[in-house]
Amino acid sequence: MTRLKRDFYARDTLTVARDLLGQRMVRRWRDQELVGRIVEVEAYVGQGDEACHASRGRTARNEVMFGPPGYAYVYFVYGMHHCFNVVTEPNGFAAAVLIRALEPLAGIEVMLAHRKGRQGVELTNGPAKLCYALDIDRSLNGTDLVMGQQVWIERGQAVDEGLVARGPRVGVRGDEHALTAPWRLWIRDHPYVSKAR
DNA sequence: CTCTCGATGCGCT
DNA sequence: GCGCATCGAGAGA
Numbered sequence: 001m002t003r004l005k006r007d008f009y010a011r012d013t014l015t016v017a018r019d020l021l022g023q024r025m026v027r028r029w030r031d032q033e034l035v036g037r038i039v040e041v042e043a044y045v046g047q048g049d050e051a052c053h054a055s056r057g058r059t060a061r062n063e064v065m066f067g068p069p070g071y072a073y074v075y076f077v078y079g080m081h082h083c084f085n086v087v088t089e090p091n092g093f094a095a096a097v098l099i100r101a102l103e104p105l106a107g108i109e110v111m112l113a114h115r116k117g118r119q120g121v122e123l124t125n126g127p128a129k130l131c132y133a134l135d136i137d138r139s140l141n142g143t144d145l146v147m148g149q150q151v152w153i154e155r156g157q158a159v160d161e162g163l164v165a166r167g168p169r170v171g172v173r174g175d176e177h178a179l180t181a182p183w184r185l186w187i188r189d190h191p192y193v194s195k196a197r
Numbered sequence: 198c199t200c201t202c203g204a205t206g207c208g209c210t
Numbered sequence: 211g212c213g214c215a216t217c218g219a220g221a222g223a
Contacts, residue, residue: 056209059208060208061207061208076206076207076208078204079207080204
């Protein structure tokens with residue numbers, strides 16, 4: 001499998017988000033690989049995007065987003081959950097793509113164990129759920145997706161443009177633009193896409 | 198099925 | 211102190 005390289009991530013965030021659909025996210029866990037096909041993402045685009053954690057400037061928490069592309073930005077939210085993002089755009093431009101849902105492809109037994117009792121789409125149909133399934137927490141914040149050995153993304157089956165759906169992001173706050181920009185992208189009718197609330 | 202609400206820790210005002 | 215890029219349980223229809 002071909003791992004995505006730095007130049008994949010170093011592009012416009014919406015383009016990276018679009019191209020991440022269908023790719024294979026891989027988590028090295030002990031001596032096996034937990035793999036899921038990316039079926040839903042959201043773009044968070046820098047200082048002008050009020051929903052982006054970096055919109056109010058650089059802090060200890062969002063530091064990784066300001067750095068070079070191709071690194072993991074993992075944050076802790078609601079006192080109990082983690083979310084996994086990939087950093088995009090050139091060094092200095094704070095942007096990232098949130099991975100919101102996966103279709104499990106390998107290591108499903110391990111994912112089932114991590115999800116204690118949940119099964120089927122409940123394994124990975126949400127940004128925090130997939131972090132539980134893949135055992136991702138803040139210890140992975142700042143890890144290199146291009147050279148690292150803990151988590152990375154491989155070239156997967158391309159998604160035809162006609163299958164790409166777009167809409168407003170889920171659960172965000174901010175101005176009118178932040179609330180309405182169609183920066184959530186998913187594979188149309190895919191069963192593992194998260195349920196809107 | 199839909200809706201509401203509590204959990205729970207930390208980053209930032 | 212406030213609010214959060216969420217989830218799961220429980221109630222009601």
